[in-house]
Amino acid sequence: VQLVESGGGLVQPGGSLRLSCTASGFSFSNYNMIWVRQAPGKGLELFSYISSSSRTIYYADSVKGRFTISRNNAQNSLSLQMNSLRDDDTAIYYCARAPGVYPYFDYWGQGTLVTVSS
Amino acid sequence: DIQMTQSPSTLSASMGDRITITCRASQTISSWLAWYQQKPGKAPNLLIYKASTLQGGVPSRFSGSGSGTEFTLTITSLQPDDFATYHCQQYDSYPWTFGQGTKVEI
Numbered sequence: 251v252q253l254v255e256s257g258g259g260l261v262q263p264g265g266s267l268r269l270s271c272t273a274s275g276f277s278f279s280n281y282n283m284i285w286v287r288q289a290p291g292k293g294l295e296l297f298s299y300i301s302s303s304s305r306t307i308y309y310a311d312s313v314k315g316r317f318t319i320s321r322n323n324a325q326n327s328l329s330l331q332m333n334s335l336r337d338d339d340t341a342i343y344y345c346a347r348a349p350g351v352y353p354y355f356d357y358w359g360q361g362t363l364v365t366v367s368s
Numbered sequence: 369d370i371q372m373t374q375s376p377s378t379l380s381a382s383m384g385d386r387i388t389i390t391c392r393a394s395q396t397i398s399s400w401l402a403w404y405q406q407k408p409g410k411a412p413n414l415l416i417y418k419a420s421t422l423q424g425g426v427p428s429r430f431s432g433s434g435s436g437t438e439f440t441l442t443i444t445s446l447q448p449d450d451f452a453t454y455h456c457q458q459y460d461s462y463p464w465t466f467g468q469g470t471k472v473e474i
Contacts, residue, residue, distance in 0.1 A: 286412075293455065293466055293467065293468045293469045294404075294412065294455055294457075294466040294469075295466070296457075296463065296464050296465070296466065299462075299464075308462055308463070310463055344411055344412075346411075346412075352400070352417070352418075352459055353459045353462075353464050354402035354414065354417045354457060354459050355402075355412075355414060356414045356423065358411035358412055358413070359411060360410075360411055361411055
């Protein structure tokens with residue numbers, strides 16, 4: 251099982267960025283997925299969830315209306331479109347997999363750093 | 369939202385020590401709690417789910433207990449590889465939330 255994030259980088263406040271998470275080693279279409287972020291020196295924030303079929307999607311209030319989670323099961327990929335970025339969105343962004351119906355997470359990507367700064 | 373509070377925030381220990389980390393939920397979460405270990409610059413690693421079930425491949429010196437609002441993670445006989453930050457996570461109800469983390473240092 252492997253999850254590999256990409257797409258992070260430096261962006262100005264108000265800008266946009268699209269993150270990707272490429273999955274391999276398991277049947278991606280059968281698993282619910284999440285995005286979690288960790289600001290420098292801070293704890294973990296689970297801010298978005300998508301079910302295996304994309305039927306159920308959740309966002310934390312901190313990103314609602316600005317971020318969009320999506321997945322392409324045919325390409326084994328998870329995406330996060332981030333718009334209207336703010337300084338406090340600066341963090342390492344991880345994708346992770348829920349092993350079953352319960353939302354705890356057994357495999358994580360290595361993370362990708364998003365820095366929002368002028 | 370359910371708030372998860374870990375204590376202590378930092379724990380100083382020595383190799384071979386037995387340590388306990390506490391995680392308290394602001395409301396009852398039954399046994400819907402997971403524990404993760406995170407090393408610097410690395411992603412979290414699942415240790416325990418459903419409060420006390422050890423994830424495959426996790427050494428038996430790790431154990432979890434509790435239900436309702438109070439939970440503990442215990443590590444018997446600390447090994448060099450165990451010096452890390454530990455996070456609890458409730459998955460009783462959305463938004464699923466993490467504690468602030470407990471750093472175990474030498």
